Each structure stands twice: as C-alpha cells, then as structure tokens.
Amino acid sequence: MIKKWDNFLLPYEQTVSELRAKFVALRHQFELSQKHVPIEFVIGRVKPVDSIIEKMQRRKIKSERLANDMEDIAGVRITCQFVDDIYQVVKLIRNRKDMHIVDERDYILNKKPSGYRSYHIVVEYPVQMLDGEKEILAEIQIRTLAMNFWATIEHSLSYKYHGEFPEDLDNRLQRAAEAAFQLDKEMTAIREEIQEAQNLFSYKRGYKKE
Ligand code: 0O2
Numbered sequence: 240m241i242k243k244w245d246n247f248l249l250p251y252e253q254t255v256s257e258l259r260a261k262f263v264a265l266r267h268q269f270e271l272s273q274k275h276v277p278i279e280f281v282i283g284r285v286k287p288v289d290s291i292i293e294k295m296q297r298r299k300i301k302s303e304r305l306a307n308d309m310e311d312i313a314g315v316r317i318t319c320q321f322v323d324d325i326y327q328v329v330k331l332i333r334n335r336k337d338m339h340i341v342d343e344r345d346y347i348l349n350k351k352p353s354g355y356r357s358y359h360i361v362v363e364y365p366v367q368m369l370d371g372e373k374e375i376l377a378e379i380q381i382r383t384l385a386m387n388f389w390a391t392i393e394h395s396l397s398y399k400y401h402g403e404f405p406e407d408l409d410n411r412l413q414r415a416a417e418a419a420f421q422l423d424k425e426m427t428a429i430r431e432e433i434q435e436a437q438n439l440f441s442y443k444r445g446y447k448k449e
Contacts, residue, residue, distance in 0.1 A: 244288050247305075253366045254313040254375040255283040258338075262317055265331065275434055277324035279384060283315040306376070310342070310361045313377035318387050321430055322347065322423050325358050325381045332379065338362040341376070347386075353409075354416025355390060357382040385419040385426075 259281055266278040286294075291312060294300070300308045319325050325347065333340060342361040350356045358381040363374045382390065393412055396404070404412065426433065 248285055248288075248312070250366045250368055250373045250375050251285045251313040251377075253368070254364050254377050255285055255315060257366065258313070258315045258364060258377060258379070259283040261337070262315065275324075277319055277321075277327045279318045279320055281315065281317050283313075286312045286314065310376045311378035313364075313375055314380065315377060316380045316382070316387075319381065319383055320433075321427050322383055323427065323430075325383065328381050329358055329360065332360055332362070338364045338377075350416070353393065354413040355393070356386045356416065356420060357390065383423050385422045389416050389419045 262278060262281040266276060266281070269276040269278065286309075291305070291309065294309060295302070295305065298308070305312075317328055319328060329343070332338070340360055340362055342359075344359040344361075347356045347358055360379045360381070362377050362379060364377050365372050366375055389412075393416075396408070396412070400408070
C-alpha cells in the first residue's frame with residue numbers, strides 16, 4: 240500500500256520540485272534586472288497521504304479519478320509584497336509555454352466565507368518520467384505576506400478545532416482577515432515610498448531566499 244502511494248506521488252514530487260525551481264529562477268531574473276521583484280518567496284509541498292484520503296472521502300472522489308479530480312496534490316505557494324505583484328505573477332504564468340492553465344480562482348476579489356484571500360491557478364504540468372511524459376495537475380497559490388500570515392495561523396487553528404471554530408473565534412478571524420487586507424491596501428498606498436527605501440537600503444543583500 241505504502242509503495243503504491245510512493246509510486247503514485249513520485250511525479251507529483253517531481254512537479255513540485257520543478258515548479259518551485261522555476262519560480263525561484265524567475266525571482267532571480269527580476270533581481271538581476273534591477274526591477275521591482277514581485278516574488279518574495281516560494282514554497283511547495285506534496286499533499287500528505289492522510290489529507291488526500293480525507294479529501295477523497297469528503298469530496299467522494301473515487302481512486303481511479305484521483306489524478307483528474309484532486310487538483311492540489313501538488314501545491315506551490317508564491318508570496319508577494321503587494322496585491323499588484325500577485326496580478327503581475329498571474330500574467331507571467333498565463334504567458335508561460337511550459338505549463339497550461341486549466342482553472343483560475345480569484346479569492347482576492349471573491350474572498351472565501353472564512354475571510355481567506357489568495358489567487359489560485361490550477362495548471363497542467365508535463366513531467367518526464369521513466370515511462371514517458373505525464374501531465375500532472377498542480378495548484379499554484381499566490382498571496383501577499385499579510386494574506387499568508389492570516390492563512391497560516393487560521394490553518395493551524397483549524398487543525399485544533401477540526402475546521403469548526405466557535406462563533407466568537409470565527410468572528411475574530413474574519414476581522415483579522417479584514418485587518419490584514421487593510422494592511423495590504425495601506426502598504427500599496429505607500430508603495431513608492433517603500434520601494435525607494437528598499438532600493439536605497441538594499442535590505443535583501445546577504446539574505447538568501449528560496
Ligand atoms: P493545505 O495543507 O494547504 O494543502 P477544499 O480543499 O475543498 O477546501 P478546493 O475547491 O478543492 O477546496 O480548493 P481551493 O479552495 O481552491 O484550495 C484549497 C486550498 O486553499 C487549501 O488546501 C488551503 O491551502 C487553501 N485554503 C482554502 N480555503 C482556505 C481557508 O479558509 N483558510 C486557509 N487557511 N486556507 C484555505 P488544504 O488542503 O485545506 O490545505
């Protein structure tokens with residue numbers, strides 16, 4: 240059983256590692272071009288087997304449909320400084336020839352009832368395996384640092400409460416999501432000032448990001 244999962248997940252691991260490397264390379268190109276760098280950092284993960292099984296049960300996905308119906312087994316997350324950066328990264332992904340977009344979900348314009356905001360793009364990505372090319376679905380989540388702060392904390396809390404928050408906590412989390420979005424708006428309003436300061440200070444020098 241474990242060996243079966245290992246074999247099934249192998250192309251997903253390769254997809255995550257290749258996509259991650261490509262977005263890190265994109266950030267590096269921006270750094271060298273002396274333009275504003277729209278990508279802060281890139282992380283990736285393959286969904287753990289217990290989460291895959293839980294989602295299969297919740298969404299009534301049959302095992303033979305798993306590769307087609309579960310879009311986020313391979314997941315890459317791109318974090319940006321500003322909301323505008325998110326849409327710049329979306330444009331860059333739309334223009335790429337090495338991945339094919341099958342779905343886009345703008346949870347920034349249409350936030351989730353929880354208060355969650357992010358831009359999700361589902362792509363088909365071709366990986367080269369021993370037995371030939373395989374098209375793998377991957378979900379790319381693009382969000383600001385503030386959105387990421389909120390989502391990371393809300394996600395760990397939802398583990399504690401098994402996704403069912405008491406009403407008071409739910410309200411507070413929604414207020415916190417709005418506060419994070421106000422922060423994004425405020426930072427955008429003083430964006431030019433921030434960028435000028437960052438260029439002068441070169442604060443990134445010496446810190447290695449991936
Ligand atoms: P993990 O650990 O990040 O993989 P569903 O998965 O059923 O909720 P759907 O339509 O399959 O929803 O996919 P959707 O909503 O485009 O993306 C699901 C992923 O988005 C989640 O994956 C989270 O990463 C993130 N997400 C969506 N809604 C929320 C939310 O309200 N709060 C937080 N913190 N993250 C959210 P997983 O599998 O839940 O988690």
